[in-house]
Amino acid sequence: MRVQLKATHSAANPGLRRALKIAAAGLLASGTGKAQEVPPDAPSTGVDSGVLYYHENGRVQAIEPELNLSQMFGEDSKLSIGAVGDALTGATPLGAVPSTLPQTYIRPYKVVPLGTPVTVTTASGGSTVVLVPPAAGATTQTLAASTIVPANTYPLDHAFHDDRFAGHIGWEQALTSTLKLNGGLAYSKEHDYRSESANIGLSKDFFAHNTTLDAGLNYESDLSFPIGGTPTPLTVINGDWKGPDASRHEVDAVAGITQVMNRRWLATLSYSYADAHGYQNDPYKIISVVDPISGQPNSQLYESRPESRRKQSVFLDNKIHLSSDVISVSLRGYKDDWGIKSVTADLRYRFQIGQDYYIEPHVRYYDQRAADFFRYYLVAGEAMPQYASADTRLAKFHAATYGMKFGMPLNEGSEFNVRIEYYDQHGNGSPAYAIGQLRQQNLFPDLQAVTVLLGYTYAF
Amino acid sequence: MKLCTRLALSAIGLAALCISGCASFGAKPWQHDLLAERAMQVDPYPLQSSIDDHIYFSKEASSGGRSFAGGGCGCN
Amino acid sequence: MARERKDLSTNFTAMASPCVVLVDSSDSLLGEAVGDLVKSEALRIEMKFSRYRPSVVTHINEHAGDAVLVDEESADLLDYAALCYRLSEGLFDITSGVLRRVWKFDGTGTLPTSARVQQALEFVGWHRVRWNRPVLQLAPGMEIDFGGIGKEYAVDRALALVQKRTPVPVLVNLGGDLRVTGLRHDGAPWRVVIEDVDRLGSSAGLLELSHGAIATSGNTHRFLEKDGIRYGHVLNPKSGWPIDEAPRSITVHADTCTEAGQLAKLALLRGAGAEQFLEFEQVRAWCIR
Numbered sequence: 001m002r003v004q005l006k007a008t009h010s011a012a013n014p015g016l017r018r019a020l021k022i023a024a025a026g027l028l029a030s031g032t033g034k035a036q037e038v039p040p041d042a043p044s045t046g047v048d049s050g051v052l053y054y055h056e057n058g059r060v061q062a063i064e065p066e067l068n069l070s071q072m073f074g075e076d077s078k079l080s081i082g083a084v085g086d087a088l089t090g091a092t093p094l095g096a097v098p099s100t101l102p103q104t105y106i107r108p109y110k111v112v113p114l115g116t117p118v119t120v121t122t123a124s125g126g127s128t129v130v131l132v133p134p135a136a137g138a139t140t141q142t143l144a145a146s147t148i149v150p151a152n153t154y155p156l157d158h159a160f161h162d163d164r165f166a167g168h169i170g171w172e173q174a175l176t177s178t179l180k181l182n183g184g185l186a187y188s189k190e191h192d193y194r195s196e197s198a199n200i201g202l203s204k205d206f207f208a209h210n211t212t213l214d215a216g217l218n219y220e221s222d223l224s225f226p227i228g229g230t231p232t233p234l235t236v237i238n239g240d241w242k243g244p245d246a247s248r249h250e251v252d253a254v255a256g257i258t259q260v261m262n263r264r265w266l267a268t269l270s271y272s273y274a275d276a277h278g279y280q281n282d283p284y285k286i287i288s289v290v291d292p293i294s295g296q297p298n299s300q301l302y303e304s305r306p307e308s309r310r311k312q313s314v315f316l317d318n319k320i321h322l323s324s325d326v327i328s329v330s331l332r333g334y335k336d337d338w339g340i341k342s343v344t345a346d347l348r349y350r351f352q353i354g355q356d357y358y359i360e361p362h363v364r365y366y367d368q369r370a371a372d373f374f375r376y377y378l379v380a381g382e383a384m385p386q387y388a389s390a391d392t393r394l395a396k397f398h399a400a401t402y403g404m405k406f407g408m409p410l411n412e413g414s415e416f417n418v419r420i421e422y423y424d425q426h427g428n429g430s431p432a433y434a435i436g437q438l439r440q441q442n443l444f445p446d447l448q449a450v451t452v453l454l455g456y457t458y459a460f
Numbered sequence: 461m462k463l464c465t466r467l468a469l470s471a472i473g474l475a476a477l478c479i480s481g482c483a484s485f486g487a488k489p490w491q492h493d494l495l496a497e498r499a500m501q502v503d504p505y506p507l508q509s510s511i512d513d514h515i516y517f518s519k520e521a522s523s524g525g526r527s528f529a530g531g532g533c534g535c536n
Numbered sequence: 537m538a539r540e541r542k543d544l545s546t547n548f549t550a551m552a553s554p555c556v557v558l559v560d561s562s563d564s565l566l567g568e569a570v571g572d573l574v575k576s577e578a579l580r581i582e583m584k585f586s587r588y589r590p591s592v593v594t595h596i597n598e599h600a601g602d603a604v605l606v607d608e609e610s611a612d613l614l615d616y617a618a619l620c621y622r623l624s625e626g627l628f629d630i631t632s633g634v635l636r637r638v639w640k641f642d643g644t645g646t647l648p649t650s651a652r653v654q655q656a657l658e659f660v661g662w663h664r665v666r667w668n669r670p671v672l673q674l675a676p677g678m679e680i681d682f683g684g685i686g687k688e689y690a691v692d693r694a695l696a697l698v699q700k701r702t703p704v705p706v707l708v709n710l711g712g713d714l715r716v717t718g719l720r721h722d723g724a725p726w727r728v729v730i731e732d733v734d735r736l737g738s739s740a741g742l743l744e745l746s747h748g749a750i751a752t753s754g755n756t757h758r759f760l761e762k763d764g765i766r767y768g769h770v771l772n773p774k775s776g777w778p779i780d781e782a783p784r785s786i787t788v789h790a791d792t793c794t795e796a797g798q799l800a801k802l803a804l805l806r807g808a809g810a811e812q813f814l815e816f817e818q819v820r821a822w823c824i825r
Contacts (some may be wrong), residue, residue: 048507050511052511210487211485258502259486260486260495262486262487272524311524317502319501319502326500342521350499366520368521368522393521399520419508455508457505
């Protein structure tokens with residue numbers, strides 16, 4: 001869902017004004033003076049498209065094209081549709097700790113009828129196919145991929161590849177000159193995950209379009225059907241086919257105010273609240289159980305996260321127009337009941353060159369506190385916690401983004417832009433409490449990613 | 461006072477200030493010229509922000525703020 | 537900071553108003569040529585659509601009741617007037633000039649009777665006109681008047697001719713309705729003085745114009761005052777009476793003078809609802825009550 005917290009001045013296009021403009025243009029264009037200075041009719045169809053190239057060093061690569069179209073119907077309504085696809089390849093962290101000794105991981109990936117001839121080959125990503133001994137009386141047999149992680153290597157899942165397709169449709173309707181309604185549907189599908197959502201929102205202008213109040217509601221329903229089935233949390237990993245599909249539901253609400261502070265400054269403040277219930281685990285992530293003295297991993301367990309999550313965030317955004325340049329500075333504070341807290345600060349400076357060209361450097365700083373149940377590893381012999389995850393996305397870390405964007409017009413009303421960004425995430429790879437061999441390992445390899453985004457927009 | 465709490469209180473304070481003073485802030489209708497420019501919109505490049513949201517959502521634990529994810533993905 | 541060079545200016549009178557052409561250049565020959573170009577175009581339009589001397593308009597008015605063939609330019613203006621009549625739902629009407637005979641804004645303070653106004657209304661209304669380009673047929677007794685469009689149209693036409701001739705920054709001002717080609721040479725906007733409605737002739741404020749045009753519609757120069765009520769000279773063509781609670785002056789900024797002038801008039805015709813109309817249509821305007 002895209003909650004269009006539109007600036008207060010962009011109310012529905014007035015029909016009279018436009019008709020008058022066209023009439024005046026018609027009068028002046030005919031006869032002697034071809035008045036080129038009269039601006040053309042505002043187009044009613046918009047295009048917003050782009051292609052993203054994403055590369056995470058040594059790990060993930062992705063290409064993601066996206067296309068959005070919008071169409072005005074009369075002066076008060078707008079239909080928008082969009083689709084995005086992404087093809088992801090590469091390796092992603094398993095969640096296990098590295099060791100001075102080689103380690104083996106196993107994951108089921110296919111079920112075949114019993115008796116099917118299977119050649120034990122090397123499956124993708126350097127793993128071996130293993131036939132899992134079937135249970136008594138079973139008519140099917142599971143094939144699992146077994147991978148060996150060399151010593152002193154951060155364990156990655158090399159067979160990772162994911163293709164995603166998502167689409168959305170939305171409608172915006174101006175009910176009066178100051179009141180607007182919007183609604184939409186969205187759908188996203190991967191080979192092991194599906195998400196559907198519906199949203200609705202309202203926005204009202206006050207004080208001659210200087211103030212806008214917005215409110216929106218989003219409902220999302222997700223289904224996870226991982227390859228190999230849904231594992232039981234905190235059980236030892238094995239090659240057996242796991243459990244059935246698991247679902248999750250989330251309701252999000254957002255309320256905001258956008259205020260024209262003065263001719264050059266627009267500010268937005270919003271608050272959002274979300275409540276999620278259901279399966280929140282990453283079915284592929286594991287957590288190591290290590291020996292209390294040597295720090296060597298004894299076994300690996302499937303991770304476990306709570307079944308509910310409540311999130312809140314406050315967002316403040318400012319757009320300031322200098323003589324020709326524009327500064328955007330925003331701040332976001334986030335907190336949820338998993339114990340995660342974060343602060344995001346974002347700054348962009350758009351250097352306007354001539355009428356339509358621009359260069360925009362950008363920096364973003366992000367700082368996150370770990371989830372209560374985040375653990376780099378569990379220690380054998382200690383009490384088993386209710387929830388535990390070694391997914392570094394939930395760990396304590398900070399990250400910085402540095403980017404540059406170039407924009408140029410192609411022809412009337414259209415823009416082509418290129419954006420290059422560098423993302424650098426740092427966590428604590430050597431916690432003070434690390435035991436034995438873990439002291440010499442890097443438990444949080446830094447993540448660096450480069451993105452290149454090419455965009456083309458027309459009348460959007 | 462924790463940063464998060466401090467941030468929250470400042471945000472609430474600013475909101476209260478905003479709402480009470482909203483009638484006095486602003487610009488006359490004919491002064492909305494700069495505000496009409498693309499770069500001054502709240503979300504001038506929606507495709508770019510949705511891609512950013514998706515990237516950060518897959519790398520960080522926070523989500524939301526400006527808009528909704530609009531169809532989550534399995535990379536949670 | 538560069539020293540401000542004085543603009544080359546041409547002054548003349550047209551459409552019963554003082555007119556000025558400012559040219560941001562040091563080329564005096566060019567300044568003269570541009571000034572002459574604007575002056576001749578303004579006078580041409582004034583003469584062609586004048587109500588007082590033999591012109592296209594007097595010819596049409598004298599032959600009310602007959603089918604009259606009009607030229608391309610007049611046809612364009614009639615098309616435009618017809619469109620404005622529709623867009624304003626009848627508030628803007630070039631046949632409303634007949635009401636002038638009933639309302640004498642001569643300072644004697646005489647109000648017409650209801651009956652007289654009703655009588656005059658028989659000859660007012662674009663819906664009574666048969667307009668099939670290029671043939672116009674007014675009902676007998678009717679009159680048309682391009683006074684409400686002419687000046688702004690002349691500004692736009694004159695500016696178009698100037699732009700074909702030279703890229704130099706120019707400001708064309710015909711009696712307060714003006715337009716600029718763009719920013720001045722040094723990148724600065726043109727500075728325009730807005731007249732004070734209470735003290736005609738003195739300044740109420742300064743407007744900085746970087747592009748487009750401004751047009752003013754107002755009640756200030758001609759009005760009737762009786763029993764403390766000021767009856768503006770802008771009449772509602774549907775009722776025959778002056779617009780209730782019209783602002784004294786509305787100045788509008790738009791890309792063309794024609795558009796600005798039309799918006800100013802349409803706002804004025806809405807009387808008490810002028811500001812609301814301007815806000816709703818997102819017009820850059822300045823209302824003085």
